[in-house]
Amino acid sequence: MNRHVDPRQALPQPDGIATGEVLLDVRNVSLRFGGVKAITDISFDIRKGEIRAIIGPNGAGKTSMLNVINGFYTPQEGSIVFRGKERKKIAPYEAAASGIARTFQNVALFKGMSTLDNIMAGRTLAMHRNFFWQLIYYGPALREEIANRRKVEEIIDFLEIQHIRKVPVGRLPYGLQKRVELGRALAAEPALLLLDEPMAGMNLEEKEDMSRFILDVNSQFGTTIALIEHDMGVVMDISDRVVVLDYGRKIGDGTPEEVKSSQEVIDAYLGVSH
Amino acid sequence: MFYREAGQFKTSYEADQQVFPILQDRIGVAIILGVAIFIVPFVANDFFLSAIAIPFLILALATIGLNVLTGYAGQLSLGTGGFMGVGAYACYKLTTLFPDVSIVVHILLSGFAAAAVGMVFGLPSLRIKGLYLAVTTLAAQFFLEWCFIRIPWLYNYNASGAIEVPGRQILGTMVTGASAGSVPRYFTVLAIVILLTVLVKNLLRGRIGRQWMMIRDMDIAAELMGVRPLYAKLSAFAVSSYLCGVAGAMFVFFYLGAAEPSAFSITLSFQILFMAILGGLGSLVGCFFGAAFIWALPIILRAGPPMIGIPIAAETAFHITSMIIGALIVTFLILEPHGLARLWQIGKEKLRVWPFPYA
């Protein structure tokens, strides 16, 4: 597990941004679909141990940005540096292997599988026994399965979802599905956790629960988190730094207070006549 | 009342992860196996073993093969018949090339030929999905059928173009060919089917089976969890085709005795697909239900009405079977898309809480 660095306690720098080792660096990334520009020349970084929010109006390119980070889209220009390694093109499974996990805007659970199996699915990369051990399901394969089951049960305890362990996820209410999805991402023990609107469609109570889980993940496991969220109250409360996108461009970057007072950001959210 | 799991506590993950965690299930399976091994072969007549029990077991294995691919890995295949044919022809060639090696070894090896062919035709699944893939497997079906007709080497340049099963022994007993009795054939088939079913179950409950289901349920999320689509899909194609190949080899060697290329036509592919749908996609026990149902229905229709005094032409019975099966497929898809296996599960759940309606 990574050593936890709390950026809130780091020394202020001349540019006003807290210090910490850079975990992920997005460098001048541009992404187009045919003639449509989804992302234009965006650069920002995510530091180890922080909670980094990505905000912006609908269609600002937030989800596309996450898709670029975990290799689902390949940007036409620019590159991503993760843990000191620069890459232009990466397959999603390679991104997962390098320590990036995520959740999705519309819950993307494996509907035909139980909660337990879904979270076990998150352990895919931690399991290595080959085909022939799997065939006999005894000895090393069984031991590996049980060792990973133990890890998964820890996550189930952490997220307080013991009672739905064996329920097919398709039958769960939305809020719980979101929680299982978080569990599945956590099971991979990622260095960087990407959360795409973890609180969309939740009521106040569920949002509070989810915020608590996110903060706990960050402080207990020391996991670096990047999240997209529309609820400004939540964003301002839990994130260390915020990057603001609009029409595929970056229009703000800094602490919640800085972003809140930026004229450009206010214009983007409230609308302004040009 | 008797089907209760109350009081059966699990104290280790190992105990919780066994195939039949409930005691009554274990007893039930033991009884079924006992009947299949110790009672059926000694009580049933030759017709029942040869025309019902043996093809039922073989087709159930083929259905498991298709279910691995379609039910678990979510890749629709219409080429099952072709893959079964590959197994049958491979086994035939193996018996001619190595006449001294045991037939069981040949049967189990011939599945690998089918697996190799299956993987080749599975390659497009990396780029194309869903309905488009159905066309790919149709290509496999028609291409393979063509090969069985046009490559004389496959049937040893026979004038008839068909493959004739040679007589082979296991432990001094004839198990294939014209002089083989139905009991030794039954035992050989039963042993192979049980062995492969257990192995497949192991795969399905471990990492590999989970990867297949991840690809089936949400392929993009699976990839972002670290599943490599190439390995996951091709392994599903390989395992599926292996099982179909073994089933195809057994179909010819232990049931048909001789086969022409038309034995592995698209009709067989559909028959297996129907078994999988009716039994329940994504269920192993369903494969046995589905195979039993679809295999037995025409036999019952042909034999049933004359018994109660209604004469029925063989052809009419055949047409009615086709209609009933077609209608049943649609009905099941509407009422219970998870097939007979799901009905079985619901029955068990009801039994658990009986005589109360809810737990």
Next chain:
Amino acid sequence: MLHQIFVDPFLQMADMPDFLLQVIWEGFVAGVLYALIALGFVLIFKASGVFNFAQGIMVVFAGLTLVGLHEAGVPAYLALALAISVMALLAIAVERFVMRPLVNQPDIILLMSTIGMTYFLIGLGEFVFGGEPKKMITRELGLPTGSTEIEIGEQGLVILQHIDIAAAVIAIIMVSALALFFNKTRIGRALRAVADDHQAAQSVGISLNQIWAIVWFAAGIVALATGIMWGARSDVSFALEIVALKALPVLILGGFTSIPGAIVGGLIIGIGEKIGEIYWGPLVGGGIESWLAYMIALIFLLFRPQGLFGERIIERV
């Protein structure tokens, strides 16, 4: 070896241009029929998102009904009218008993339900009309039967069957009629609305059930016409079903939702497989017609998964 594959066939083509033309014509006619099956398919796919595996069997079923009624003593044109009503009944039944209960199910379930329908229709057709192949009542319906020989160059000769020409003409008329129907009528507009967005169409008062029944009926009419044309070339029997499956590669080439795509795809497959069979088939022992279309489609898919006229697919998460 390479010479045999890459040079010889073309030399043969250049050697006998009239024969090449004849082959292309044969392929063209087969292609028109593939295109017609694919057309019925596209209609249904556009309006309901159902991959109708049963379109091929509907062709046979329609043809069989027509011939069977005539054999039973019904005059040809009355039999035609009755066959049309049978297709209408079938459309209503399919909508009521299959489509309506299965609305919003995954694609694969819908596809499998049409495979089930295929088996039901095979059983029903053979149960009612018997399983043996039947002759199409070409002359009784007033369709031409002769042939025209066209001389090309000094000794060249191309033979055109009149029925084939009629098939091409009828296909053109039918496609134009469908295009008019789609673009100029109130129901056509509703159809396009449903194709675009089911829920939005419902919200403005379009009845999905009615539209689906109409679409299945239209597909049934197309199937009947195809059945007549095809039956006139060979016999009406369920063996046609295997041939009808060729509509699937056609659709892959043309895209599932494009009517021009179905036509172009049908012609490419029809002509391509005839030329392949005649000029390259002998190299591997012939009979490659049974799978060549699928292989063409397969290779095509690897390079352009969305078809000739389909839109590029951008995956989202």
